[in-house]
Amino acid sequence: MKNKKLFSILLFFILLFTALSVFAGSSSFSEPLGSGYWSGSLSVGNLVVTAEKNLDPIPPTINLSVGVSGTVWFVDYYGNEYSSNYSEYQDYVDGVAAVLILPSGARTFTRADSYHYGYINGSCDNNYLSASN
Amino acid sequence: MKKSICIILIILLLSSLSSCINNNEVNTSTTPSLDASPSLVTDSYASLLPTHSTSVDRSIKYDTEGNLDYQAMWPEKKMLVWLYFDYFGILQYINNLDNSNPKPFSEFYTSIVSDELIVAYNDYLISLGKDYVIRFIRQDAIVDKIAEDYKALGDDNNAKQYFKFTEIYAYYFEFMKDMKNSGIQADIISSIANIKGTFSIKENDVTVQVNYTAIEESGADEINNDLLLDITDFLLDDEDKKLYGLFPDEYWSLFDKYNGIYGVYNNEIASSFIFYLRNDIINKYEVNISELDTIDEIDVFFDEIFDDYKTEITSSDLMLIRKFLDYSAYNELAGIITDKSNSTISYKYDADNNPAVINRFKDADYLQINKILAKWAARGYFNTSIVYNTDGSASASIAFAPYISYIVPGYQDYSNDSSDDIQYIPVEISRYILHDSRNKLIGIASWTKNGESAFDFLSTLFTDPHLSNLIYYGKNYKCENGLVKQNGNYSTSVLTASHMLYPNRVGEKRISDFKDAMSDAYIPPNYGFEPDITKMEYEFEEISRLCKEADSLWATHSDNFLSELENVITQLDALGYSRFLQDINKQLGQYIESKP
Numbered sequence: 001m002k003n004k005k006l007f008s009i010l011l012f013f014i015l016l017f018t019a020l021s022v023f024a025g026s027s028s029f030s031e032p033l034g035s036g037y038w039s040g041s042l043s044v045g046n047l048v049v050t051a052e053k054n055l056d057p058i059p060p061t062i063n064l065s066v067g068v069s070g071t072v073w074f075v076d077y078y079g080n081e082y083s084s085n086y087s088e089y090q091d092y093v094d095g096v097a098a099v100l101i102l103p104s105g106a107r108t109f110t111r112a113d114s115y116h117y118g119y120i121n122g123s124c125d126n127n128y129l130s131a132s133n
Numbered sequence: 134m135k136k137s138i139c140i141i142l143i144i145l146l147l148s149s150l151s152s153c154i155n156n157n158e159v160n161t162s163t164t165p166s167l168d169a170s171p172s173l174v175t176d177s178y179a180s181l182l183p184t185h186s187t188s189v190d191r192s193i194k195y196d197t198e199g200n201l202d203y204q205a206m207w208p209e210k211k212m213l214v215w216l217y218f219d220y221f222g223i224l225q226y227i228n229n230l231d232n233s234n235p236k237p238f239s240e241f242y243t244s245i246v247s248d249e250l251i252v253a254y255n256d257y258l259i260s261l262g263k264d265y266v267i268r269f270i271r272q273d274a275i276v277d278k279i280a281e282d283y284k285a286l287g288d289d290n291n292a293k294q295y296f297k298f299t300e301i302y303a304y305y306f307e308f309m310k311d312m313k314n315s316g317i318q319a320d321i322i323s324s325i326a327n328i329k330g331t332f333s334i335k336e337n338d339v340t341v342q343v344n345y346t347a348i349e350e351s352g353a354d355e356i357n358n359d360l361l362l363d364i365t366d367f368l369l370d371d372e373d374k375k376l377y378g379l380f381p382d383e384y385w386s387l388f389d390k391y392n393g394i395y396g397v398y399n400n401e402i403a404s405s406f407i408f409y410l411r412n413d414i415i416n417k418y419e420v421n422i423s424e425l426d427t428i429d430e431i432d433v434f435f436d437e438i439f440d441d442y443k444t445e446i447t448s449s450d451l452m453l454i455r456k457f458l459d460y461s462a463y464n465e466l467a468g469i470i471t472d473k474s475n476s477t478i479s480y481k482y483d484a485d486n487n488p489a490v491i492n493r494f495k496d497a498d499y500l501q502i503n504k505i506l507a508k509w510a511a512r513g514y515f516n517t518s519i520v521y522n523t524d525g526s527a528s529a530s531i532a533f534a535p536y537i538s539y540i541v542p543g544y545q546d547y548s549n550d551s552s553d554d555i556q557y558i559p560v561e562i563s564r565y566i567l568h569d570s571r572n573k574l575i576g577i578a579s580w581t582k583n584g585e586s587a588f589d590f591l592s593t594l595f596t597d598p599h600l601s602n603l604i605y606y607g608k609n610y611k612c613e614n615g616l617v618k619q620n621g622n623y624s625t626s627v628l629t630a631s632h633m634l635y636p637n638r639v640g641e642k643r644i645s646d647f648k649d650a651m652s653d654a655y656i657p658p659n660y661g662f663e664p665d666i667t668k669m670e671y672e673f674e675e676i677s678r679l680c681k682e683a684d685s686l687w688a689t690h691s692d693n694f695l696s697e698l699e700n701v702i703t704q705l706d707a708l709g710y711s712r713f714l715q716d717i718n719k720q721l722g723q724y725i726e727s728k729p
Contacts (some may be wrong), residue, residue, distance in 0.1 A: 025620070047547060071332070073221075077542045078473075078570035079401045079631060083298065083330035087340070105459040107545060110623040111221055113228070128232075130225055132623055 025111075025131040034123025040068065040116035042129040044109050051086070051114040051129075052097035063121055065091045068098055070114035074106045082106070089117070109133050191256075193248050201248050203268060207255060211265040211586055213320040216312075216578070217627045218305040219245055219272050220325065224297060226276065227283050231293075238276050244269075245624045246604065253608040257599060258590075265586045267321070269628070279304045291334040298332045299347050309360050309578075319578040320587040322361060322396075323627040324352035326573045352574030356395045362577040363393030367588040376592040379648075383656050386728065387571055396576025397595055402632045403565040403654055404543035406466055409557035411537050414438065422560045428466050431538075431562070432505050438537065439512060446513050453514035455536035460684040462542065463506060466563060467498035470657040472664065473570075477673070477680045477710075478717055480658040488658030488725060490718035492711060494683050494702050503687045503694065510691035542566075544636065565650040569660050573627070594630055601629035606637075662724045664717050671713050679705050 028041035036057035043050045053068040067089035075081050088096045102109055113130040194205040203212050226242055229235050246254075246269045255266035279301060286292045302325055312319050329346040355361045368377040368385075377385070380402070388394045408431060415422055418437065425431050435453055445451035461471045464479070471493070472478045479493040493499045509515060516534050535555075539547070540562070548557055575594070577587040594600050602610055605621040617635045632647055666673065682689075683701040690697040 046545075069333075073330075077401060077404050078568050079326060079399065079572045079626075080570065081326045081328040083328070083332070085331055085333050085342075087333065104457060105462060107541075107543070113225070128228055130221075130228075132221075133620070 025133050027129045027131045029116075029127055029129065031125070031127075033118050033125050034120040036120045038066075038116075038118040038120070038125065040114070040118075040127055040129060042070070042112055042114045042131045044072075044112045044131045044133040046108045046133065047102045049100040049109050049112045050097060051088075051100075051112065051116075052095065053116045053118060054095040055118055055120055057094065057120045063092075063119065064094055065089070065117070065119035065124075066093060066096045067117040068096055068114055070098075070112060072100050072109060072112040074102060074109045076105060077107050081110070191252065193252055201251060203266060206252065207259065207266045210259065211583060212268050213265050213583055213587055213590060214268050214270060214318050215321040215323070215628070216270045216309060216319050217323040218275065218302070218325055219624060219627075220301070221624050223272060223276055223279060223301070227279065227297060227301070230280060230283060238273055238280070242272065242276075244272065245622060246628070250604065250608055254600065254603055257603065258593075261593070261597075263586075263589070263593075265583070265590065267590070270319075275305060275308045278307075291336075294332050294334050294343070298330070299345050302328075302347050306354055306358075309355065310358065313360060313578070313580045316580070318582070320581045320583050321590065322355065322576050322578050324355055324396075324574040324576070326627070327351050327570070351398075351572045352396065352576065353571070355574070355576070356391050359579050361395040361574075362579045362581065362584065362587075363395060364577060364588055364591070365394045367584070368394060373589070373592060375596055379596060380651060381567060381654055381656065383569075383660050384567060386661050387569060389661070389728070396574045397591065397630075398571055399573035399575055399629075399631050400568050400570040401543070403567045403650060405561045405565045405650070406540055406542050406563040407544055407559045408540050408562045409538055409546065409559050412556040412558050414537055415558055422558055425560055426562050428463075428502060428505060428562065432508075435509070435514065439514070446516075449513070449516055449534055452516035452534045452536040453538065454509065455539040456515050457539050457541045460681075460688065463502055463540075464493060464499055464684075465542075465566065467496075467502045469493050469496065469499055470659055471684075472659065475664065475666070475677075476684070477676050478659075478664055478714070480721070482658050488662075488721060490714050490721055492714055494698060494705070500695075503698075506687035507691040507694040510688050515688075564653060564655040567654045567656050567660065569657065573631070575630075595633070598633040598635065601631075601633040602635055604628045605634055659721065662721055664720055666717075669713065669716060671710075672708050676705065676708055676710060676713070679708075 026041060026043040028039065030037060030039035032038075033055070034057075036055060038053070038055050040053040041051070049072045051068045051070055053066045055064055055066055057064060067087070069085070069087035069089070071083050071085050073081060073083045084100075086098045086100055088098045090096050098114075100109075100112075111130065111132040113128065116127045116129065118125055118127075194202040196202040196205075203210075222242055222245060226238055229241055235241075251267070251269065258266060283293065283296055286296060305325065309319070309322065311317075325348050327350065328348045329344075331342050331344050333340050333342055335341070352361065368374070376397070384398075384402075385394055387398060408425060410420070410422055410425065414420070418434075420434070425434055438453060439446060442451055442453070446453055461476060464471060468481055469491070470480045472480075479491050479496075480488060481491045481493075481496065481498075483489045516536075538557070544559060546557055546559070548555055575591065577584065577591060581587050602612070602617065604625045606617050606619060607622075610617050610619065612635050615635065617637045619637060621634070621637065679701050683698055683705075686694050686697050686701070
């Protein structure tokens with residue numbers, strides 16, 4: 001229950017930032033995985049990068065794991081480029097999201113990539129996404 | 134529970150979709166009641182737009198191998214070869230190699246410059262009367278060796294991380310050296326941008342963060358290994374000095390340490406601090422925004438707004454000013470420049486207008502601006518958004534409340550990233566500050582046989598906006614009211630002059646202002662100066678920590694900022710900070726004396 005609540009909060013932020021990132025570059029996938037489906041997306045805006053991963057298992061649900069990790073790139077006001085990595089992983093939940101905020105002193109995110117990992121009842125898969133602002 | 138979440142999600146999705154479609158409608162924000170009314174933008178820039186001819190589609194001729202046939206397309210025209218490295222494109226290909234069924238490069242990779250774009254680009258050069266066209270180097274010429282070595286790393290994921298983030302760039306450098314040694318034609322060279330950051334590796338199942346610097350100074354290796362041509366004679370040729378005259382003399386002095394000028398640093402050139410204020414606030418308070426051009430005036434105006442919106446601001450429903458700047462960056466508004474790579478040293482012009490090293494923590498202007506910031510923090514103008522790092526210093530603000538204003542260096546309108554469809558109106562609160570970052574060098578290959586044409590192209594690239602905008606936005610871009618209303622392709626920025634790009638957001642820097650900005654640019658007191666602390670014996674780590682702590686005091690100890698600053702000053706004095714600054718001041722004096 002606690003995880004579901006956390007997930008709904010995360011989803012709220014995902015949707016919030018999806019709405020904020022109208023002009024952002026994004027990419028996504030949605031595929032069957034074991035006894036269910038899994039999906040993931042990556043969105044790059046000027047201020048925010050969101051990478052998320054969801055499972056939609058068909059009951060009975062025994063074991064679930066989701067993870068998303070990757071790299072974001074951003075530039076400062078001198079054109080210097082920076083990269084930074086991120087990672088979110090949880091067991092027994094059906095979704096995680098990484099929400100990255102542009103650091104102070106940086107001008108804008110330029111691009112991001114994400115590795116998505118999903119596990120449903122013994123079946124697992126990986127997927128890679130990339131997006132530019 | 135799940136059902137209700139689904140319903141909420143559907144409503145949110147529909148509302149965000151609706152906001153995407155109707156971007157210009159009145160905002161429906163519930164907090165606070167500040168009506169947004171988009172302002173009109175007049176088209177005063179039409180006469181300043183480039184007079185390039187509209188691109189005409191024409192059939193592309195290919196040779197027997199399926200490549201663009203330059204000879205057939207532009208008969209009797211010289212061909213200049215431009216070397217560049219598409220890091221992100223190649224990185225994606227390398228990542229693809231880890232898949233169970235990796236695609237070959239030819240199927241996987243799409244060039245950042247399409248054949249259609251090359252035709253439009255070169256046709257434009259011909260329309261300018263040039264006797265040359267540009268051939269952009271194909272990335273498959275560079276990638277084979279990279280892929281081979283990456284695959285050889287097998288399952289060593291840590292080695293692969295080092296390879297992708299630090300070692301991959303060296304292949305471009307070696308590629309250029311091979312071309313030179315083999316006498317293969319190259320004319321224009323784009324160096325890789327300065328890049329650093331973090332990546333992660335695993336040691337005994339524990340994730341370890343690795344800080345890396347892949348490129349410390351763009352173009353330095355190319356210059357030191359004679360891959361770039363000294364263009365000083367071309368620049369100073371009386372027949373074409375438009376490139377030389379575009380920037381202040383100090384800008385070219387960035388090459389002094391190399392005893393020659395080896396290209397043009399494309400480092401965003403300069404930026405001024407801009408104060409952005411919501412348009413609805415301007416209308417409500419009947420503000421003449423051009424009069425809000427100092428931090429003291431902004432402070433007085435904030436007092437008035439705070440009185441009206443105290444409830445919303447103190448309850449975190451509204452932010453009077455959103456923080457986008459590093460803590461020491463605000464000091465630049467008081468004319469105090471702090472070394473970017475070394476937060477311990479600050480510079481200022483003295484009463485006789487001579488550059489000097491100062492102890493900023495005892496400087497009256499420093500104290501004044503930090504007092505204002507402390508007041509803003511104490512009253513909650515920045516909302517409750519300040520995040521503290523483990524070392525006690527404050528870091529990025531994470532704020533989701535609506536905000537009324539913000540300050541950034543350079544034009545950057547974040548309207549589209551705010552929760553409301555609100556316009557922010559910019560006003561410059563500093564002169565243009567010239568950047569001395571040696572970054573994104575574009576120069577001429579030392580082994581070129583087309584030196585004059587290559588220089589003519591370099592000069593055109595940095596002075597003609599169409600070339601850069603064509604590459605960045607694509608051949609069908611339209612510039613209206615000084616704006617290109619579409620996203621550009623950041624990967625192509627290695628092939629552009631950054632100051633020539635038209636903005637795609639309201640309020641960003643207009644190209645028509647560039648010459649004016651350069652003619653009145655503020656040259657930082659430490660411009661081009663690099664302090665040498667290698668032979669000094671001070672506790673730099675502790676001094677640096679204390680300096681950062683002091684710069685953050687307005688946020689971390691806004692209620693007793695002055696007394697806390699006294700504590701830090703005492704600790705710095707005990708570490709010999711004053712003597713250290715005197716030593717650096719001597720170096721600065723010698724540097725200034727040595728300048729021609």
